[in-house]
Amino acid sequence: SRVSLVDYRGQTILDTYVYPTHRVEDYRTSETGLNYLKLCNGQCFADVQERVAALIRNKILVGHRIWNFLSVLGLSHPALSTRDLALFSPLRKRLKSRSVVELAGLVKLFMERNVGLDYEDSLEFARAAMDLFRSCEEVFEGIVATGEWPCDLPPLAFAEYFS
Numbered sequence: 001s002r003v004s005l006v007d008y009r010g011q012t013i014l015d016t017y018v019y020p021t022h023r024v025e026d027y028r029t030s031e032t033g034l035n036y037l038k039l040c041n042g043q044c045f046a047d048v049q050e051r052v053a054a055l056i057r058n059k060i061l062v063g064h065r066i067w068n069f070l071s072v073l074g075l076s077h078p079a080l081s082t083r084d085l086a087l088f089s090p091l092r093k094r095l096k097s098r099s100v101v102e103l104a105g106l107v108k109l110f111m112e113r114n115v116g117l118d119y120e121d122s123l124e125f126a127r128a129a130m131d132l133f134r135s136c137e138e139v140f141e142g143i144v145a146t147g148e149w150p151c152d153l154p155p156l157a158f159a160e161y162f163s
Contacts, residue, residue, distance in 0.1 A: 001017065001018055001020070001032065001034050001039065001042075002015075002016070002017050002018065002034065002038075002122045003015075003016055003018060003048055003052060003073070003122065004016075004122040004123040004125075004126045005052070005055060005056075005126060006123070006126045006127055006130055007130075008130065008134070009130075010126075010127040010130050010131065012123065013055060014051065014052065014055060015122075015123050016042065016043050016048060017034075017038050017039050017041070017042035017043070018039070018042045018043055018044075018045055018048050019039060019040070019041075019042040019043065019044055019045065020039055020042075021045050024036075024039070027039075031120060032120055033118070033120065033121060048073075049073050049074060049075065052073055052075065053073075053075055056075070056077060058081075059081065060081050060082070060083060061077050061081060061082045061083070062082075062083040062085075062129060062130055062133045063082075063083075063084060063085070063126070063129050064084065064085045064086045064103040064106070064125070064129045065084070065086045065100065065103075066082050066084045066086075066154070067084075067154040067155065067158035067161055067162070068158075070158070070161035070162075071158055071161050075161065076160065076161045076162060076163050077161070077162060077163065078162070078163050079162040079163070082151075082162070083133055083140060084151055084154070085103070085106060085129055085132055085133060086100045086101070086103070087100075087151035087152045087153070087154060088136070088140065088150055088151055089150050089151060089152060090136065090139055090140075090143075090150060091106060091110070091136065092152070095109070103115070103116075103125055103128060103129060103132075104116045104128075106132060107128045107131070107132055110132060110135065110136075111128075111131065111132060111135060113128070113131075115128045
């Protein structure tokens with residue numbers, strides 16, 4: 001539907017709609033902001049997949065629920081080169097949560113900022129994830145530097161998307 005990537009400072013690297021590979025039954029426009037007009041001129045899935053693969057190659061991938069992003073695009077990425085806020089143990093421990101907390105909830109709690117009020121805007125969410133990461137980057141990278149891993153594992157069904 002839509003793929004958005006930002007750099008460390010939240011500047012847009014890629015923000016594109018993807019032409020559907022299957023018939024769309026319900027755009028859920030009020031929740032997604034998507035409609036036929038936005039997607040009918042979208043880029044071909046294979047082209048977007050190839051472009052994203054090139055953009056993330058040899059990069060640290062920061063986000064929330066990275067396993068969903070990778071699985072939808074059919075891509076894999078080195079686990080050690082991911083920084084997944086949905087799985088970041090220190091945030092989950094502070095919330096006393098064993099389950100994944102939505103990005104909007106994390107941003108609200110830790111940054112006192114609202115995101116996704118109108119609909120799920122992937123560019124807004126990408127920027128919010130990067131902002132949240134920057135706010136806890138020292139802790140995240142400090143744990144990595146010790147040789148430990150600060151994240152829980154993604155759901156086992158998504159293991160093939162991490163190398």
